Amino acid sequence: VPASWNILYKDGDTWKAVENTGACGAERDKFNHVNFEAVTTTAMRLEVNFQATFSAGVQRWRVK
Numbered sequence: 547v548p549a550s551w552n553i554l555y556k557d558g559d560t561w562k563a564v565e566n567t568g569a570c571g572a573e574r575d576k577f578n579h580v581n582f583e584a585v586t587t588t589a590m591r592l593e594v595n596f597q598a599t600f601s602a603g604v605q606r607w608r609v610k
Contacts, residue, residue: 547572548602551594553580555587577606 551570554561564582571578590609596602 547574547597549595549597551578551592553582554591554593555585556589556591557587561591 550572553564555564564585567581567583570580592604592607594604
């Protein structure tokens, strides 16, 4: 699992972190969910910080 992750949205030419309404989970072998304040944007980015001694990946990313 990643050490941490966050979602960013594009505001003009700048990437900004969304305002989470809860913690970003990082549990093994399950979907990890986060709720955040609604944003209007043209793009979103998933920022993942991996653990130093482990490999990790993203299987699926869904935005509702």
